[in-house]
Amino acid sequence: MTATTEDDILRSARSLLVGGGYNGFSYADVAASVGIRKASIHYYFPTKVDLxxxxxxxxxxxxxxxxxxxxxxxxxxxxxxxxxxxxxxxxxxxxxxxxxxxxxxxxxxxxxxxxxxxxxxxxxxxxxxxxxxxxxxxxxxxxxxxxxxxxxxxxxxxxxxxxxxxxxxxxxxxxxxxxxxxxxxxxxxxxx
The missing domain is CATH 1.10.357.10 (Tetracycline Repressor, domain 2)
Structure with a gap:
């Protein structure tokens, strides 16, 4: 199965969560990790709670x-x-x-x-x-x-x-x- 942008976002968020907890990461961190803009994350997950x-x-x-x-x-x-x-x-x-x-x-x-x-x-x-x-x-x-x-x-x-x-x-x-x-x-x- 080919990874999608959504999969990449989730994988990055998981790594960041395990590394620093819920308040230890932001959409900017995920965007930098995945190589996309923050707006792209909001397309899939409007809020951090959703993500x-x-x-x-x-x-x-x-x-x-x-x-x-x-x-x-x-x-x-x-x-x-x-x-x-x-x-x-x-x-x-x-x-x-x-x-x-x-x-x-x-x-x-x-x-x-x-x-x-x-x-x-x-x-x-x-x-x-x-x-x-x-x-x-x-x-x-x-x-x-x-x-x-x-x-x-x-x-x-x-x-x-x-x-x-x-x-x-x-x-x-x-x-x-x-x-x-x-x-x-x-x-x-x-x-x-």
Whole structure:
């Protein structure tokens, strides 16, 4: 698929958001990055709220497609979680995608416009639902020992993965992500 100007704008905005947060970029920054005029951005996204809301909605859509693919290609629940964590580990290590866009935006909820907040919350609900289903499946198969309900364990797992991203960023060391997530995965598996 050929990238469109809209795709280029969204890609630039995502990079700028992850690098500096919601208030850390402007349309001028996006225009310079993409090589277009600010007026061209306004054609696709009249306001910054429109731009970031669409970006988060697309991010959620891509994540949902990724979870569906993980579920299809990895029928084993532990393999699904390993693949999810492995995706982030690889991205953090190679610098292509060092932080979850929605986790970053969640840290800024008090200052975000309501339309963006709604999209961020929708992402977290979608991720939590997927994790809960994976954990329920693994528990039903006897592969996982859960200390709490699958819903509570999903929230803990999500918080640990996002916290590992934050720690890796804070230390400037991608290995920190694995230091947190490897025991997280090991702690789920049933012991003989």
């Amino acid at each position: 970031v809301s669409r970006l988060v909605a697309r991010y959620r859509e891509e994540a949902a497609a990724g979870f569906a693919e993980l579920t299809t290609h990895h029928p084993d629940p532990l393999d699904q979680l390993r693949a999810y964590v492995g995706f982030w580990s690889a991205c953090i290590a190679d610098g292509t995608n060092t932080f979850c866009l929605c986790a970053l935006l969640a840290t800024q909820l008090p200052v975000l416009p309501e339309a963006v907040v709604a999209e961020v919350r929708a992402y977290f609900e979608m991720l939590s639902t997927w994790l809960r289903a994976v954990l329920e499946s693994g528990s039903a198969r006897g592969d996982f020992i859960l200390d709490d309900t699958a819903e509570a364990e999903a929230e803990k797992f999500m918080a640990a993965v996002h916290g590992a991203m934050l720690s890796a960023r804070a230390y400037g060391d991608p290995r920190v992500f694995d230091l947190v997530t490897e025991p997280l995965l090991a702690g789920l598996t049933a012991r003989p």
